[in-house]
Amino acid sequence: MTSASFLSLQELAMQLRTELQTKKFVLLYAYNGTGKTRLSVAFKELGKNGDDRDTLYFNAFTEDLFQWDNDLKNDRERVLKINKDSRFFAGLDELEMDNRIRPLLNRYADFDFRIDTTEWEVSFSREMNSGGSTTMAEDIKVSRGEENIFILCFFLAIVQLTLDGAEAYKWVKYIYIDDPVSSLDENNVIAVANHLAQLLTHSEKGARVVVSTHHVLFFNVLCNEIKNKARRYFLKNGTTLDSYSLLDTSAKPFLHHLAALVELQEVQASGALYTHHFNMMRRIMEQTAAFFGLEDWKACLAAPGNDPDLTLHKRIIDLMSHGDYSLYEPREMMPENKAHFRTIFRQFIAGHPFSPALFSGDIK
Template sequence: MSGIAFPDLPALAAHLRSELEKKRFTLLYAYNSTGKTRLSTAFKDLGKQGDERDTLYFNAFTEDLFSWNNDLENDRERFLRLNKDSRFFDGLDQLEMDSRIRRLLNRYADFDFTIDTTRWEVRFSREITTGEGDQASTVVIDDIKISRGEENLFIWCFFLAILQLVLDGDEAYQWVKYVFIDDPISSLDENNAVAIANHLAQMLKDSTNGIKAVISSHHTLFFNVLCNEIKNKAHRYFLKKGAA
């Protein structure tokens, strides 16, 4: 896309959609504050027709679908609230999402969770070992507050579980034709960045149902791993303000 200027983000989003007719994947590298999140929103909005949608997206707005209740009064029962009004959570109570997410999360983290689909809450726990030798025992600590990096991993694995349903052609997500992923690895170390990029690339390459994807990132290592894994199956662009 070097040397091509667009008057606004909707025009760029429309161009990306047309480019996806030629190759299934598009990789965008862009610095922070370039407009990647706004571009993902513009891309999604082009697929709106009334109540119909065609894009599953992951961006800062996705993370906002999860919000903490920190129990400031008692400092005991901490949990994540889910925004039940979002279509992102379609099929949550029917598709064994706990098991799907847990299989993915176990790749990256050592905490566990439960999803209450009647209260739209996620609670976290962790096993810890106390004592030594014959006196050692395992205790489960419930309602813990996980770190920001762990929270990002959980939300990312939640998204990946949904993405896998999309790629498998599950009925609840038949509306998805495009996937737009913007910067999924904030607050993560480089080891996790590489692991996440490899896993995402493998999922997309292995899919056979024609889902098309755009992935944008400011993280050089993450972007390079994706480029190396997806190779000639993807358009690769550098995005900057004033030109694209």
């Protein structure tokens, strides 16, 4: 499958389950707002059969299983409460989760924790140096990024139990991980991607895995680590409301701005141009400007002396990439805007050294 369209998230989720019959991994890249989290929920819902489940998932809903009690009365004993009713925590009080999570957390953070399985809460502590002496600060509130890395390490410990065949997680057939690095700096993004790939690929048995993300660095590290064991896709909104498209990028190295550029070449050639394609064009220009150290995306347009329509093109992109021209409500461009888009696109390609091998046919 080079490219395929789907009329609903459920249809797309069914396709992913089909893919996982022959591949152990599916990696998805998508822009924020495309529907990655909703897709993970649709995938999970397909595995429900009464009280039975088959998917262990990490997404925004997983993070919501943990909630802060900030001790508003005394402002002293702050703890992270655990939702004990979730199957996510099966066997928590008998599997020594503290000892399983701690080695994982030590890779990324300098704080410690304690899980109370009677009160179903987590307390945090950190060594503090002051005046040459070391003290332990107890019941601290960690930052949002530190909280997220703790929850991720909690999840990874459960994944390890699943891959090891722990009885409490025998029900897991699929693992779905959605955007686990949204609050991390780039050093930790690389570390998490590498660690996740090592954890998942070193097990010859166990669950099939989907990982979705909007973070291009995380995606590319996973692609490089997992290589031909994974099917790799660029997930996009379709041309109609609530439709979706999968572009298979397994056969070549993937950078999402290049995939977007190829898509723009195809739609400008076919005439199937919608207003949200101006958003894509602007984003590609922003990334190109950042790469070349230019002041902003406008520097990627033709030089003022060579293009009498430069000011017009700037205004068109500004107008069409803001306001009501949303990718969630695709609207076909007017003929005059299609003509402007083609001119902007072709001048951009001509002015920057992208490989001609990316495109099918000549850019005219």
